[in-house]
Amino acid sequence: MPAHRIDELRALLAGTDLSLATRRLMDLCDDYAVLHKLRPQAMQLRADYNLSREMGAGELSGGSADDLKERARGIVEAIAARGAALVEQGHAQEASTVYWSEGVVKRYSSGGHRFQLGPIDLELRTGEITGVVGENGNGKTTLLRQVAGLLNHDEGVIHWPAAPADPYERRGTIAWIAQRSARWYGTLLQNLRFTAAIHGITGAANEDRVQYTLHRLGLTRFANLTWPQLSSGYKLRFELARMVVWRPRILVLDEPIANLDLQAQQLFLQDLKHLATSARNPVSIILSSQQLHEIEAIADRIVFLKNGKPVYSGSTTGFDQDRSSNVYELKGTLDRQRLITALGATNVLALDDTGIVLRLTTPRALGPRELMLALANAGIELSYFRDISTSTRKLFHQDT
Amino acid sequence: MRYLRKLIPTFLWQWDQRLLQDWPRIWATRVHLHLWFLLLCNALAVVLGLLIHVSHRKFPNPEELYAYMMVPTIAYAAFWVYRAVRFNAEKRFGARKAYSEVGEFVVLWISSLLIMTIPTTLALTVGLRIAALTTDEEFVDEVDQLGGQLGWFYRGSSYYDPYYDSDYGYAGDDDVQEIEVALRTVQAEVDAMRPKPAERVAQGAGSHRFFRSLQEYRTRTESEDRVLHDLHDEYSSWIQRGNNALDTNDSIGYDPDTAAYYFAKADSVERACPLLLVEFDDLRPWSEKLRFKPDSVLEQEYLVRFTQGEPMHAEPIERALAIANKYSKRARLIGAAQVADEFERRVPSTTNIDACVQQLSRIAKAKDLRYFFVKEPGYFTFIAIFSFSLALLLVAFKRIYWQPFLIAIVTGAVVPIIVLIAALILEHDVIPLSEERIMIYAHWLIAVFLFAMLFSIGSLRAYRTNRAVMVLLANVIVPFFAVFTLFILHEEFDVFGEDALSYTIESISVSNVEDPRLPALHEQATVLRAFINRMMLGTLWGGIALYVLALHPLFTRLYARLMALPERS
Numbered sequence: 001m002p003a004h005r006i007d008e009l010r011a012l013l014a015g016t017d018l019s020l021a022t023r024r025l026m027d028l029c030d031d032y033a034v035l036h037k038l039r040p041q042a043m044q045l046r047a048d049y050n051l052s053r054e055m056g057a058g059e060l061s062g063g064s065a066d067d068l069k070e071r072a073r074g075i076v077e078a079i080a081a082r083g084a085a086l087v088e089q090g091h092a093q094e095a096s097t098v099y100w101s102e103g104v105v106k107r108y109s110s111g112g113h114r115f116q117l118g119p120i121d122l123e124l125r126t127g128e129i130t131g132v133v134g135e136n137g138n139g140k141t142t143l144l145r146q147v148a149g150l151l152n153h154d155e156g157v158i159h160w161p162a163a164p165a166d167p168y169e170r171r172g173t174i175a176w177i178a179q180r181s182a183r184w185y186g187t188l189l190q191n192l193r194f195t196a197a198i199h200g201i202t203g204a205a206n207e208d209r210v211q212y213t214l215h216r217l218g219l220t221r222f223a224n225l226t227w228p229q230l231s232s233g234y235k236l237r238f239e240l241a242r243m244v245v246w247r248p249r250i251l252v253l254d255e256p257i258a259n260l261d262l263q264a265q266q267l268f269l270q271d272l273k274h275l276a277t278s279a280r281n282p283v284s285i286i287l288s289s290q291q292l293h294e295i296e297a298i299a300d301r302i303v304f305l306k307n308g309k310p311v312y313s314g315s316t317t318g319f320d321q322d323r324s325s326n327v328y329e330l331k332g333t334l335d336r337q338r339l340i341t342a343l344g345a346t347n348v349l350a351l352d353d354t355g356i357v358l359r360l361t362t363p364r365a366l367g368p369r370e371l372m373l374a375l376a377n378a379g380i381e382l383s384y385f386r387d388i389s390t391s392t393r394k395l396f397h398q399d400t
Numbered sequence: 401m402r403y404l405r406k407l408i409p410t411f412l413w414q415w416d417q418r419l420l421q422d423w424p425r426i427w428a429t430r431v432h433l434h435l436w437f438l439l440l441c442n443a444l445a446v447v448l449g450l451l452i453h454v455s456h457r458k459f460p461n462p463e464e465l466y467a468y469m470m471v472p473t474i475a476y477a478a479f480w481v482y483r484a485v486r487f488n489a490e491k492r493f494g495a496r497k498a499y500s501e502v503g504e505f506v507v508l509w510i511s512s513l514l515i516m517t518i519p520t521t522l523a524l525t526v527g528l529r530i531a532a533l534t535t536d537e538e539f540v541d542e543v544d545q546l547g548g549q550l551g552w553f554y555r556g557s558s559y560y561d562p563y564y565d566s567d568y569g570y571a572g573d574d575d576v577q578e579i580e581v582a583l584r585t586v587q588a589e590v591d592a593m594r595p596k597p598a599e600r601v602a603q604g605a606g607s608h609r610f611f612r613s614l615q616e617y618r619t620r621t622e623s624e625d626r627v628l629h630d631l632h633d634e635y636s637s638w639i640q641r642g643n644n645a646l647d648t649n650d651s652i653g654y655d656p657d658t659a660a661y662y663f664a665k666a667d668s669v670e671r672a673c674p675l676l677l678v679e680f681d682d683l684r685p686w687s688e689k690l691r692f693k694p695d696s697v698l699e700q701e702y703l704v705r706f707t708q709g710e711p712m713h714a715e716p717i718e719r720a721l722a723i724a725n726k727y728s729k730r731a732r733l734i735g736a737a738q739v740a741d742e743f744e745r746r747v748p749s750t751t752n753i754d755a756c757v758q759q760l761s762r763i764a765k766a767k768d769l770r771y772f773f774v775k776e777p778g779y780f781t782f783i784a785i786f787s788f789s790l791a792l793l794l795v796a797f798k799r800i801y802w803q804p805f806l807i808a809i810v811t812g813a814v815v816p817i818i819v820l821i822a823a824l825i826l827e828h829d830v831i832p833l834s835e836e837r838i839m840i841y842a843h844w845l846i847a848v849f850l851f852a853m854l855f856s857i858g859s860l861r862a863y864r865t866n867r868a869v870m871v872l873l874a875n876v877i878v879p880f881f882a883v884f885t886l887f888i889l890h891e892e893f894d895v896f897g898e899d900a901l902s903y904t905i906e907s908i909s910v911s912n913v914e915d916p917r918l919p920a921l922h923e924q925a926t927v928l929r930a931f932i933n934r935m936m937l938g939t940l941w942g943g944i945a946l947y948v949l950a951l952h953p954l955f956t957r958l959y960a961r962l963m964a965l966p967e968r969s
Binding site for chain 1: 419420421422423424427428486487489492493494496655846861862959960961962964965966967968969
């Protein structure tokens with residue numbers, strides 16, 4: 001029994017994030033066929049939540065929130081009552097490789113300017129999120145277009161092991177969301193139904209799938225709106241809905257959160273994480289972004305591109321584990337002299353002022369706890385602090 | 401759009417949802433909404449057709465209505481195309497099924513074909529109302545009665561029609577009185593200023609001809625030039641010479657005695673020769689259905705009355721005038737006595753009886769409209785092929801990027817011009833063929849080249865715009881390629897033996913026109929021509945059927961593959 005998921009739901013319902021609670025409840029009911037009777041209730045709960053919440057307003061509170069929570073608790077306890085059946089009839093799938101490439105190179109030459117992406121080795125697996133980061137013009141979009149099958153390569157080998165050999169059939173398993181989505185016609189609902197239907201989801205299954213997607217992604221209130229009536233944030237959510245409604249194996253997103261506010265970014269990335277780790281239909285997600293910290297928070301793997309070369313390609317948690325120094329970003333009432341005084345000259349290996357923050361490099365032995373203590377003891381007040389020792393962010397400032 | 405949505409009934413929205421979820425490709429064609437709006441448009445056209453004023457004397461021309469209605473029809477067609485290309489299964493890499501693609505194409509073809517019902521319905525409604533103004537029997541009887549009396553009217557262009565203005569056509573009823581009064585006044589002033597004319601006027605004012613005998617009249621068709629011109633020129637010449645001899649301004653030529661001599665000669669022609677020319681054709685509206693008395697019968701009836709010296713009967717004359725006036729207000733009811741007087745004086749009739757001709761022929765045409773769908777297979781073949789081509793282009797546009805589509809359109813327009821220029825430069829001198837043949841062979845070879853290029857699509861690793869253009873051009877050509885090839889085989893290589901047969905017939909005819917083999921050979925040539933036409937038509941429709949059922953899914957796959965291939969940069 002996925003006790004941790006039920007515990008997660010109980011904890012969420014005890015807190016204030018009703019949005020996440022209703023979404024996770026839907027996910028759970030969708031992941032296990034044995035919960036098919038509770039699935040409509042979970043969908044309806046989420047739909048009611050979406051309809052109750054005013055656009056742009058904060059989380060629900062008061063009587064309506066209590067009522068929804070009560071209903072959610074009822075569903076959660078009903079799930080918990082089914083116990084071991086969930087384990088036996090669960091749909092959890094083994095992670096599988098859906099894309100891998102070896103030594104892939106793409107060359108561009110125009111107007112005297114030459115650019116080469118790669119060689120790159122990359123593997124994408126279901127249930128994982130891969131973040132592609134790097135400065136502008138370093139080949140992120142090129143790499144993503146290659147993964148999506150939109151762009152040919154000059155050297156190397158690319159395989160989509162789980163996809164059909166026919167290019168058209170293969171494209172039918174890969175969802176691509178461009179940085180600027182193209183205009184679509186008709187209502188959101190029509191588009192979702194059409195997209196699901198042309199991918200073979202017809203009849204009652206079509207309606208179920210479309211409604212599930214609408215409610216799950218918080219689009220209930222927008223079902224009958226058209227392109228010009230949606231904000232750019234909701235256009236992106238619609239694009240995501242249109243892609244996930246037919247359950248692709250690979251989801252490729254180019255700078256998806258660039259135009260979203262902080263809350264929308266968080267919501268969107270949460271959804272991506274839940275989508276990737278779905279027990280029933282795990283998806284491999286690869287996305288590019290400049291919001292490094294947000295991406296690192298959800299990505300399992302990171303590819304850092306610099307001048308077209310993968311400076312780092314590996315797990316997010318494994319980055320620079322054998323480093324000899326730590327790197328911190330600081331901001332507050334401090335300057336070089338005060339820092340050296342507080343930490344000692346031997347602990348300040350490098351100090352760069354980026355204009356916005358100070359980037360401090362220390363020996364590895366000086367961990368964040370020790371650093372904070374030392375600064376506090378020296379009476380230095382910090383308004384910003386971030387440990388980027390194991391973040392690819394520090395690669396932005398390294399010459400390679 | 402919101403207002404249009406209100407016109408859609410609830411049940412259609414239910415169908416819409418069902419089609420969307422179960423048959424997305426058919427839904428994307430919007431055929432259900434298209435049929436509904438076509439129904440509304442046609443109903444509107446019928447109502448409009450019923451509201452338009454139609455009377456014996458005045459009604460609109462159905463063909464003009466058809467032409468006017470083409471404007472809203474084209475607007476509707478543009479709107480339909482806009483709606484039909486919005487949702488696209490291929491560009492979203494949806495599941496493909498050959499039968500579903502065929503179904504989609506057929507639906508689009510029929511949809512575009514049905515758009516043409518909009519102008520047809522209005523024209524047909526008005527046409528049928530015009531046709532129903534008079535029963536067929538009554539109409540035929542009226543035309544025959546009118547035609548039967550035409551011999552008593554000297555008709556011709558020399559009669560001055562006070563109703564007619566060369567700049568503005570015929571005046572309306574309200575204008576007639578005023579114009580007539582004004583004309584009379586002006587004429588009186590002119591006459592007062594002019595010295596009294598001494599000139600003699602040719603009888604009938606040129607609206608009729610003199611014949612030496614009835615026999616000569618009967619054979620006028622074959623010997624018109626000799627008989628008519630000889631006698632009529634002779635008569636005119638006497639009149640002209642007499643008038644010249646009476647010209648007081650010509651002091652040398654003036655000679656009243658000579659003038660009297662010339663006029664006596666003219667008198668002899670007038671006395672000796674019957675004044676006859678009956679042309680019924682103008683009042684015989686062309687119709688496939690209506691069985692009017694043929695001209696020969698009407699003439700025979702008239703001649704019998706004329707030769708027997710039978711006097712003019714007032715009643716049929718009055719009836720003929722009434723019939724003419726029924727169909728045109730310009731036909732004047734001057735009465736049988738005046739008609740008789742004008743006939744005796746041998747002057748053009750002032751009844752303006754021809755004024756109803758146009759109206760009669762338009763009514764006959766409207767009566768034929770009832771058989772329009774049977775009568776005009778050529779029109780429907782054209783419409784069917786036109787709508788097929790439209791559907792073909794539409795489907796191609798839906799399944800490929802717009803850029804190669806536009807390039808293909810431009811290429812399709814430019815290549816024939818280039819081929820023509822090349823043919824004009826190269827004909828005879830460089831290539832020992834005429835310009836037409838070079839063009840035909842060049843186009844055929846280009847088509848074969850395009851088909852050959854299709855085989856390379858399977859091995860492409862990346863999308864190529866030029867290949868997409870070639871696929872598009874090949875797609876447009878392929879349904880008609882078989883009939884084009886057959887045409888070349890027939891015209892250039894005489895595969896049916898038509899030229900050989902013609903040559904044989906010609907050879908035999910040259911040596912002996914009465915050769916007994918000729919009738920059978922002519923019959924064989926007729927049968928062969930019909931066979932060739934059937935073969936051509938069969939090949940054309942066979943090519944189209946083959947395209948719809950087999951080649952269209954094939955081309956769809958080629959487009960799909962091209963669209964799915966990665967770009968090169």
